[in-house]
Structures are given as C-alpha cells and as structure tokens.
C-alpha cells in the first residue's frame with residue numbers, strides 16, 4: 001500500500017516535470033530566432049536575396065516599396081502578413097495603402113521560389129521581413145540577422161490599417177502615439193522615419209504644403225523655397241496628385257543619412273518628415289535626434305537596424321497560432 005503510494009507520488013512528480021519541460025519548450029518556440037529555418041529551409045536567405053536582386057535590376061525603387069510593406073504589415077495586427085491578403089477586408093484598400101502600397105507581385109514571385117525549394121515551411125511574414133532587410137542592404141545600408149519564426153495571420157484588418165498607420169498629415173504628437181502603441185518609442189520614430197532616405201511619394205501626400213498651407217494663402221514656411229518652387233511646378237493644383245517625386249532628393253536610391261541633413265535645411269518632402277525637426281513639439285522629442293543622425297551617419301545606420309528588429313518583433317504569431325500560408329494572398333482554408 002505504502003509502496004504504491006510512493007510510486008504514485010513519484011509518478012505525479014514525473015508528470016509535473018514533463019509538463020514543465022513541455023511548457024518551457026513551448027515558451028522557447030514562441031520566441032523568434034535567427035536560425036529558425038536552419039534545418040527546414042537552409043537556402044531561404046539565398047532565395048530571397050536572389051529574388052530581390054532580380055526585382056531591383058528592373059526597378060531600384062522596389063527596395064523602398066518592400067521596406068514599407070513590412071512596416072505597414074507590422075503596425076496592423078502585428079507582423080503577420082495580414083497586409084498581403086486580398087479580399088473585401090483587405091488592408092490594401094485602406095487609405096494609407098490604396099494606390100500606394102506596392103511590391104506584392106515581387107513577394108509572390110519570391111514566395112513561389114521558396115515554395116519550390118521547401119514547401120509549406122516558410123511564412124509570408126518572414127519573407128517580408130527578409131526582403132525588407134535585403135532591401136536596406138542592397139540600397140547601401142547595413143545588414144542584420146533577421147529574427148524569424150513568425151506565422152501568417154488568418155484575417156486582414158482594413159479598419160485597423162486606417163486607424164493605426166501614421167498619416168503624412170498627422171501631428172507629431174499623433175505620430176508618436178501611433179508608434180508608442182505597439183511598443184516602439186521616440187528613437188524608433190526618428191530612426192525608422194529615416195527609411196524615407198529612399199523611395200518616392202505622390203503629390204497627393206504633400207500638395208497641401210504647396211499653395212495654401214493651412215489657409216495661409218502661401219506655401220508651408222518650413223519648406224525651403226527652391227524646393228517649394230520645384231514642387232509647385234511638379235504638382236499643379238488642377239492635377240490628380242498621382243505624380244511622384246523622391247522622398248530624398250539628395251541621394252534618391254541610396255540608404256544614407258541625407259534624409260536627416262535635408263530636414264535641417266527645410267527639404268523634407270512630407271509634412272510628417274519636416275515636423276520631426278521644425279515643429280514646436282519636436283523640441284523636446286525628436287529634434288535633437290534628427291540633429292545627431294544628420295552629423296553621425298553610423299549612429300543612424302546602427303539605430304535603424306535596432307529599430308527594424310524591434311518593429312519586426314511586434315506581436316508575431318508563433319507556435320501553432322496562425323498558419324504557414326501557401327499563397328500570400330489567401331488563407332489556406334479559402
């Protein structure tokens with residue numbers, strides 16, 4: 001009788017220990033890791049790099065477009081490739097993305113190549129994160145080891161995309177709040193805004209600064225005058241706002257710190273760019289960091305990497321949450 005009791009007691013302990021070990025391994029698996037596909041898809045890095053290289057041969061701007069996709073994905077329901085889903089509730093139809101977010105075909109092409117090599121293993125969310133890293137690197141920025149192991153979400157969130165993504169017309173206070181919400185901070189606001197060192201923006205996103213800014217009858221006084229004149233002829237009042245120009249007119253395709261040197265001389269393109277330096281609210285928040293990055297390119301490139309890793313870590317789905325999508329545009333059950 002006694003012996004059996006002891007045996008049972010030991011058995012219970014064993015069960016408890018097994019459960020604890022099990023919980024530990026679940027916890028371990030719920031963290032992103034740089035070697036997540038080391039065994040299951042060892043050529044992943046090379047496949048993504050090659051796909052991106054091919055895309056950039058045709059159009060260098062694609063690097064910028066893909067970095068933006070990763071950002072717009074991560075700010076809505078976490079980095080779960082929800083942005084890539086088509087359909088009625090598609091985030092692609094939300095204000096910040098409609099006729100603006102681009103590069104979906106490039107992600108499709110890379111995903112197909114990845115599926116041929118290792119089918120059903122690599123998430124679309126991780127492909128976006130890798131493509132964003134390689135876009136920075138191939139544009140002349142620094143590289144980093146990408147945290148991997150995200151899984152793909154089952155729903156898109158158009159309302160979320162409208163509410164959560166920053167607008168170029170937002171105040172600095174609002175932009176900062178939109179970064180604080182998912183756990184980022186003011187350093188991340190400034191460093192990540194530095195992604196506007198590459199890529200383009202449409203007249204529709206800055207033409208409010210050109211002719212009758214805030215009802216003043218004149219251009220935005222924080223916009224440098226020769227650039228203002230340039231933009232006035234590029235974006236006349238009677239056009240549809242679809243023409244584009246470089247976010248960084250100093251070195252358009254190069255991932256450097258000229259975005260910040262531009263801000264010091266009133267050459268930020270979007271209002272949301274220039275207010276990081278010129279607004280009253282910048283004085284106690286972002287202005288000193290803009291100044292630091294403008295004189296210290298290494299500090300910018302280093303902080304940018306840290307902030308990208310932080311942004312890539314926003315609410316990832318891990319373990320058995322979500323799924324590994326076969327086609328980035330639709331959930332598997334559809």
Ligand code: HEM
Nearest residue numbers: 064065068071100166167168192195199200201202205272
């Ligand atoms: C701080 C708030 C931000 C606002 C208000 C903002 C707004 C915008 C707008 C309006 C455009 C032009 C889109 C178009 O004309 O179609 C744009 C482009 C871009 N944004 Fe941002 N953005 C912000 C932060 C970021 C962040 C955090 C990243 C990435 C880390 C980023 C990366 C880019 C890139 C690379 C482009 C160029 C895309 C292309 O050429 O296709 N932006 N952004």
Ligand SMILES: *[C@@H]1O[C@H](CO)[C@@H](O)[C@H](O)[C@H]1NC(C)=O
Nearest residue numbers: 077155156157159160163164
């Ligand atoms: C969409 O995003 C909003 C804003 O964060 C959130 O309140 C809502 O729960 C999300 N909906 C879904 C279906 O995830």
Ligand SMILES: *[C@@H]1O[C@H](CO)[C@@H](O)[C@H](O)[C@H]1NC(C)=O
Nearest residue numbers: 184185186187188306307310
């Ligand atoms: C933002 O967070 C990073 C760590 O993720 C930290 O190094 C940095 O000092 C923080 N910046 C501010 C303004 O709190």
Ligand SMILES: *[C@@H]1O[C@H](CO)[C@@H](O)[C@H](O)[C@H]1NC(C)=O
Nearest residue numbers: 211212213214215216217218
């Ligand atoms: C500028 O906008 C203000 C306020 O909307 C308006 O009253 C004014 O007529 C506009 N001026 C010009 C020159 O269009």
Ligand SMILES: *[C@@H]1O[C@H](CO)[C@@H](O)[C@H](O)[C@H]1NC(C)=O
Nearest residue numbers: 099100204239240241242243
């Ligand atoms: C810009 O072009 C898109 C098609 O790419 C079109 O649907 C949209 O109406 C245009 N925007 C404006 C303001 O006309």
Ligand SMILES: *[C@@H]1O[C@H](CO)[C@@H](O)[C@H](O)[C@H]1NC(C)=O
Nearest residue numbers: 249250251257258260261262
């Ligand atoms: C670009 O910025 C650098 C550093 O501020 C400056 O020396 C250079 O003259 C600028 N070039 C152009 C084309 O604006």
Ligand SMILES: *[C@@H]1O[C@H](CO)[C@@H](O)[C@H](O)[C@H]1NC(C)=O
Nearest residue numbers: 173279280281282283284285
């Ligand atoms: C900046 O901070 C100082 C001291 O903390 C404060 O007196 C000042 O009002 C703040 N300025 C702005 C524009 O918030």
